[in-house]
Each structure stands twice: as C-alpha cells, then as structure tokens.
Amino acid sequence: MDMLSSDYQLKAEATSKRSRPAKNKPADNKADAGFHFIAFVPALGKVWKFDGLERQPQALGSCASDEDWLSLVKPDIRARMEAYEEDQIEFSILSVARDPLPELVNQLAANVRGLEIIQERLSSISESSAGLESTLADSIYENTILGPDESYALTRKTIDEVTVHERQEKEYRACSVEELVHHRQRLGQAQQELRAAIREEQQSQQMDEDHAEGRRYDYGPAIRTWLRFLARKRLIEDLL
Structure with a gap:
C-alpha cells in the first residue's frame, strides 16, 4: 500500500512561520519539504515503512505471509489522518495490488x-x-x-x-x-x-x-484546421 501523505513538517513550518516576527521572515518562503510518498511494504517477514523524508526504511513489526499486515500500518495511517484533520491538510491513500x-x-x-x-x-x-x-x-x-x-x-x-x-x-x-x-x-x-x-x-x-479512453482527446483535426487557416494567409510559407 502507498500513502500519498502531506508532510507533517509542512504543518510545523507553517505554524513556526506564523509565530515569527516580520523582520525575521526569510526571503525564501519555499517549503523544504512538501507533499511526498510514504509506502508500506510487506517483505522479508516484516512490514516496512518507506518515508521519502527519512534516510532509511523503518521496520514496523514482524508479519508472516498469511497474516493481515495492514493491522501494523493502520495506527501510523490513523495518527497522520488525525494530525491533519483539524487544519484540513489533504492526503490520499493508494493501494498497489496484484491484478x-x-x-x-x-x-x-x-x-x-x-x-x-x-x-x-x-x-x-x-x-x-x-x-x-x-x-x-x-x-x-x-x-x-x-x-x-x-x-x-x-x-x-x-x-x-x-x-x-x-x-x-x-x-x-x-x-x-x-x-x-x-x-x-x-x-x-x-x-x-x-x-x-x-x-x-x-x-x-x-x-x-x-x-x-474517454479522457483522451484527438487534437489532430483542430491542428489541421489551424494549419489550413495559416496557409491561406501565407503565414507558414517562411517556415517551410
């Protein structure tokens, strides 16, 4: 399971910046860390947490192949959801499963x-x-x-x-x-x-x-129409 989660540091930085005096406000307001992926993966008998802002994976606990490993990641997901609920910081959860x-x-x-x-x-x-x-x-x-x-x-x-x-x-x-x-x-x-x-x-x-398929659009007819208009006005001769 992959969880596209907004970084908790974003909330901390926003709170910190609001409390700073205006004269101490840095010139660059770009957040060091914004939205990123957090992946939970069962492998090698354990459930691992891969956080894009952490240096290495974190083992959440042991899990046999026939066990429901989601029980190990639910507390972490729930904690993040509860932390962001008040400030309405958006997040989404994506499950990557075998066909x-x-x-x-x-x-x-x-x-x-x-x-x-x-x-x-x-x-x-x-x-x-x-x-x-x-x-x-x-x-x-x-x-x-x-x-x-x-x-x-x-x-x-x-x-x-x-x-x-x-x-x-x-x-x-x-x-x-x-x-x-x-x-x-x-x-x-x-x-x-x-x-x-x-x-x-x-x-x-x-x-x-x-x-x-319904979200795909063929812009070929529109492009050909515009090319004909440009050709009639002799605006594309110099490009040929």
Whole structure:
C-alpha cells in the first residue's frame, strides 16, 4: 500500500512561520519539504515503512505471509489522518495490488482440468455400463466449461500447463461412479463462482479502460484546421 501523505513538517513550518516576527521572515518562503510518498511494504517477514523524508526504511513489526499486515500500518495511517484533520491538510491513500484476473483464470484452468480427468474416467465406465449416460448427463451443471473458452481467456495451453496434485488425480481415477459424480458436481459449482468472479473483474477493467479512453482527446483535426487557416494567409510559407 502507498500513502500519498502531506508532510507533517509542512504543518510545523507553517505554524513556526506564523509565530515569527516580520523582520525575521526569510526571503525564501519555499517549503523544504512538501507533499511526498510514504509506502508500506510487506517483505522479508516484516512490514516496512518507506518515508521519502527519512534516510532509511523503518521496520514496523514482524508479519508472516498469511497474516493481515495492514493491522501494523493502520495506527501510523490513523495518527497522520488525525494530525491533519483539524487544519484540513489533504492526503490520499493508494493501494498497489496484484491484478486478480490472471490468478482467477489459472484457477478456472485447474477446475476445467479436474473436470476433464473426471470426464475421461466416467467415459471409460459408461462404455461398459448400460443406461449410465443419462444419469451422468443430469449430474453436470448447465453451460459448464469443459475445455478452452475465449470469453474467459482460457486456452488449451493454460489448461495443459495446470499441475494436478498426484494424490488428487489418483483419487479421481480410483473412486466409484457416485464419488466421481459428487466431485464433478462440486467442481461445477465452484466453476460457476469462478466464472462470475472473472466476469466481474473483466467488466471492472473494461469500465476503467473506457473511462481512460474517454479522457483522451484527438487534437489532430483542430491542428489541421489551424494549419489550413495559416496557409491561406501565407503565414507558414517562411517556415517551410
């Protein structure tokens, strides 16, 4: 997490300058330190504070990879917010996080690969069991993805690169039909949730791209129009 925070020294300097006599006021009123970045980063088993005005990082405490490290930085952020609230010094907080979409697609690929293994096993069983196909057809969720799908950026390569745990694969290949059906239903339900999460993230990213695109302006037509006006008045001949 990065916090764009106004420097506390700015407040101290402003207070100090207001209390100085006019004759002692220096000629240069430029603040030595204004707005700057303060970054909080979990790394090497600790949470570090990187302040643009400090000489070196400060360790705020130990934190395991599976712990919520934000609890260590909240007191520091809250203290700064409370310190600046009275004088209304503005600040903003920016979170830098990993894009969740690739990980969601990888989870979907693992889900599809598991369904493929189960389907292979069920197909081999149904060939020797009459009347089993209709039962198996009813056990799968409607519109369940069983292979590559461009709408989810799911490719054959991504599915093939998935590593299924050896113990899990052996279980799929050794369990009974009832157990296979149960596993397939479980994976099918999990896939519905994964696909919904991917769709939500795709829509969110598309909205961000549309917003960014809407803020871009093509000044080419205006420039060409002005050039034509200047050419008619023979004002650009000397520049050519």
